[in-house]
Amino acid sequence: MKFRVFATFVGPSLLLMFIFIAAPLAAVFWQSFHVTQPVYTTVVAETCTPGFINQICTTESRIQLELDEDGIPIRTTEFVGLQTYRSVLELDRFWAAVKDFSWSKLMVIDFWKALRFTLTFTLVTLPLVIGVGLLIALAVNSAAKTVRGQIIFVSLLPFIITPVIGALSIRWLFVGDGILTAFLEWVIERDIAMLGHAWTIELLMLFYRVWHVAPFAFVVFYAGLQTVNNDTVESAVIDGANRIERLRYVVIPHLMPLIVFVSLIHLMDAYRVFEEIVGFRSQGYVISLQWLTYDFLTPDETGNRAVSSASASAMLTMVGIVIILVPLLRKTWRDHRAGLN
Amino acid sequence: MKLSNIFLAGALALGTGGAWADCAFENTVPLKSLTAGFEAWKAATSAMAECGNFEAELDQEFRTKQPAAFAAEPSLYHIGGVSNGTFNPLYNAGTIRPLDDLVAKHGQHLEPNQLIKINGQTWAIAMMVNAQHLMFRKDILADLGIDPPTSYDEVLAAAEAIREAGVVDYPLGGTYMTGWNLGNEFINNYLGFGGEFFDENNHPSINNEHGMATLELMAALSENMDPEFLQSDSTYVQQQFQQGKIAMANLWASRAGNVVDPNESQVVGLVEMDSAPVGPVRPHAALWWDGIVIAKNITDEEADAAFRVAMEGIDTEMVMANNAAAIWLIDGYEPGPLSAGAAATAANGAVPYPASPALGLMHNALGTGLSDFLTGAKDAAATLIDIEAAYVTAAKEAGLIN
Numbered sequence: 001m002k003f004r005v006f007a008t009f010v011g012p013s014l015l016l017m018f019i020f021i022a023a024p025l026a027a028v029f030w031q032s033f034h035v036t037q038p039v040y041t042t043v044v045a046e047t048c049t050p051g052f053i054n055q056i057c058t059t060e061s062r063i064q065l066e067l068d069e070d071g072i073p074i075r076t077t078e079f080v081g082l083q084t085y086r087s088v089l090e091l092d093r094f095w096a097a098v099k100d101f102s103w104s105k106l107m108v109i110d111f112w113k114a115l116r117f118t119l120t121f122t123l124v125t126l127p128l129v130i131g132v133g134l135l136i137a138l139a140v141n142s143a144a145k146t147v148r149g150q151i152i153f154v155s156l157l158p159f160i161i162t163p164v165i166g167a168l169s170i171r172w173l174f175v176g177d178g179i180l181t182a183f184l185e186w187v188i189e190r191d192i193a194m195l196g197h198a199w200t201i202e203l204l205m206l207f208y209r210v211w212h213v214a215p216f217a218f219v220v221f222y223a224g225l226q227t228v229n230n231d232t233v234e235s236a237v238i239d240g241a242n243r244i245e246r247l248r249y250v251v252i253p254h255l256m257p258l259i260v261f262v263s264l265i266h267l268m269d270a271y272r273v274f275e276e277i278v279g280f281r282s283q284g285y286v287i288s289l290q291w292l293t294y295d296f297l298t299p300d301e302t303g304n305r306a307v308s309s310a311s312a313s314a315m316l317t318m319v320g321i322v323i324i325l326v327p328l329l330r331k332t333w334r335d336h337r338a339g340l341n
Numbered sequence: 342m343k344l345s346n347i348f349l350a351g352a353l354a355l356g357t358g359g360a361w362a363d364c365a366f367e368n369t370v371p372l373k374s375l376t377a378g379f380e381a382w383k384a385a386t387s388a389m390a391e392c393g394n395f396e397a398e399l400d401q402e403f404r405t406k407q408p409a410a411f412a413a414e415p416s417l418y419h420i421g422g423v424s425n426g427t428f429n430p431l432y433n434a435g436t437i438r439p440l441d442d443l444v445a446k447h448g449q450h451l452e453p454n455q456l457i458k459i460n461g462q463t464w465a466i467a468m469m470v471n472a473q474h475l476m477f478r479k480d481i482l483a484d485l486g487i488d489p490p491t492s493y494d495e496v497l498a499a500a501e502a503i504r505e506a507g508v509v510d511y512p513l514g515g516t517y518m519t520g521w522n523l524g525n526e527f528i529n530n531y532l533g534f535g536g537e538f539f540d541e542n543n544h545p546s547i548n549n550e551h552g553m554a555t556l557e558l559m560a561a562l563s564e565n566m567d568p569e570f571l572q573s574d575s576t577y578v579q580q581q582f583q584q585g586k587i588a589m590a591n592l593w594a595s596r597a598g599n600v601v602d603p604n605e606s607q608v609v610g611l612v613e614m615d616s617a618p619v620g621p622v623r624p625h626a627a628l629w630w631d632g633i634v635i636a637k638n639i640t641d642e643e644a645d646a647a648f649r650v651a652m653e654g655i656d657t658e659m660v661m662a663n664n665a666a667a668i669w670l671i672d673g674y675e676p677g678p679l680s681a682g683a684a685a686t687a688a689n690g691a692v693p694y695p696a697s698p699a700l701g702l703m704h705n706a707l708g709t710g711l712s713d714f715l716t717g718a719k720d721a722a723a724t725l726i727d728i729e730a731a732y733v734t735a736a737k738e739a740g741l742i743n
Binding site for chain 2: 049057064065302303309
């Protein structure tokens with residue numbers, strides 16, 4: 001292909017990738033090393049606000065923003081190096097906790113608490129999603145042809161639901177005296193509060209994510225199962241391989257590239273866990289790295305938002321994803337090289 | 342709080358009908374408003390819409406949109422709904438206009454109490470006040486022979502008796518959801534003990550005996566609540582009341598109407614509104630107001646129309662049609678038993694929510710920092726130290742302290 005033709009085809013998508021991926025990433029990277037601040041002044045002012053019957057007027061010092069001649073707040077931006085990263089990571093408290101060998105001290109520092117949950121969440125859901133997805137695929141593959149369509153449709157439903165809505169609906173089954181809590185209370189005859197303990201909320205969140213994502217793994221594996229070489233399977237049967245052995249030595253090696261693909265996608269998705277935190281309102285008990293970024297970015301009652309901290313936290317999340325993907329990417333790369341030779 | 346409130350706002354939008362007379366003039370200038378989504382705003386914006394050419398956006402997350410939307414040139418909204426806290430970012434950024442001329446022209450009927458003034462200039466028109474105050478089941482307290490509690494010691498004693506009698510699931514309800522709600526509970530209780538949040542240089546000063554007393558009080562109260570209290574927002578507490586699951590709570594006055602609404606409540610006529618429990622210095626509650634502001638980055642003609650429409654929205658007719666929706670500051674409001682709690686709280690000396698950029702940061706730090714204490718992951722002393730440290734980090738990044 002001539003370079004001109006190649007460039008005409010690839011150019012537009014490169015341009016869009018630059019605008020929507022590279023440029024924002026560079027901006028976040030830059031923001032994480034800089035702090036932009038307004039200039040505050042304290043003035044004494046009389047403020048009158050409504051009382052119940054009469055107005056309450058108080059004269060007190062008021063923190064105000066300094067405005068320029070156009071009435072726009074003056075802002076200064078300065079380079080702060082790694083300072084924001086240090087304050088997000090809270091390294092002083094981290095080392096203090098490490099020196100004391102105190103897990104409980106470490107687990108009250110926001111970033112490390114969030115990292116602990118994010119890693120647990122990612123690494124626990126990964127094998128479950130792959131396993132459950134494979135099981136459904138195998139089950140559907142051996143089901144009668146007449147009902148396959150219906151089974152596939154029903155199995156796909158959880159994946160179609162918007163994540164936040166799915167999380168909310170599971171929460172509503174358990175919150176307070178929700179249907180399932182009431183049922184469990186009736187079965188074991190004691191009061192339970194599923195959303196009153198960190199570990200029960202975490203269990204619900206893990207269950208929800210597996211329920212939500214397993215259909216994706218199922219669809220991919222089911223497609224892969226259609227291409228398994230029947231001759232190989234038949235020879236395995238003749239050689240006396242049972243079901244498990246056929247699965248282990250024929251089917252799974254055949255599906256391996258797809259398993260790696262699903263793992264990659266799932267690791268990236270699960271490390272950015274966020275909807276579960278919002279849907280299950282778990283922020284009092286467990287938080288994730290992505291939620292931490294969101295929390296920095298949310299303006300408070302008086303409009304402050306910590307953009308630098310949010311940027312640093314977002315960069316750290318990205319670094320985390322890269323680290324967690326390295327083993328799988330290396331494997332894919334090696335396989336790729338082996339394929340070339 | 343956030344998602345469920347959005348749904349609540351949606352439900353209200355479908356539920357409330359207009360029963361008041363038409364607008365006094367016909368508006369020809371296209372106008373937009375951005376306000377919170379609770380019942381009082383629904384009533385006010387519906388009345389504004391009758392003037393024509395008016396589009397209302399009701400959103401419980403308005404506080405995250407408003408500063409940027411009003412800073413645009415021209416402003417994306419003409420009328421804004423604000424409260425003590427959300428007024429500050431707009432005023433500080435200079436994106437709202439002084440209203441004295443407009444008040445002189447179209448607002449002669451306004452009560453002096455409604456005018457929010459800074460250094461003599463009017464910047465906002467308040468329409469209602471709000472406060473958290475004690476609501477309790479008078480039937481349960483009467484059965485057990487308990488007098489209406491006036492302090493948290495008495496509330497805790499009453500809770501103990503109610504728990505022993507076993508008449509409700511949990512003696513207390515509380516808006517203890519991690520985040521804004523939880524931070525607000527600390528602020529309420531800390532004000533009652535007479536605590537100061539900052540020194541004169543905006544450095545935090547909550548790590549003291551008042552802070553410790555507040556944490557002890559919150560822990561003691563939470564033991565009498567549904568174990569899921571860290572997820573419990575105003576709507577949840579309101580529902581707990583409506584379903585007869587709790588006997589007492591320090592809940593928003595703006596929820597009183599819902600608590601005893603015959604269409605959704607099982608405890609109609611059984612809930613009494615009383616002052617927020619009084620602490621050593623003042624009641625454990627802050628006073629809030631809600632009102633309207635007009636954007637600066639719009640033409641004078643638009644501002645004039647916006648102000649007239651807003652005045653139609655918060656007029657006597659609207660109040661008479663929606664008397665129970667809020668504690669209105671507007672002429673024509675008939676205070677009833679539902680407003681008694683907020684009135685008593687104010688009479689007992691509650692102070693306005695001390696909104697400032699520093700308190701905004703502190704509110705956030707409290708909201709996320711307190712849950713580790715209430716779940717038992719941290720002790721009280723460490724909690725206060727960590728919250729102060731979180732505040733200092735945030736205040737440094739915001740440029741409030743060096």
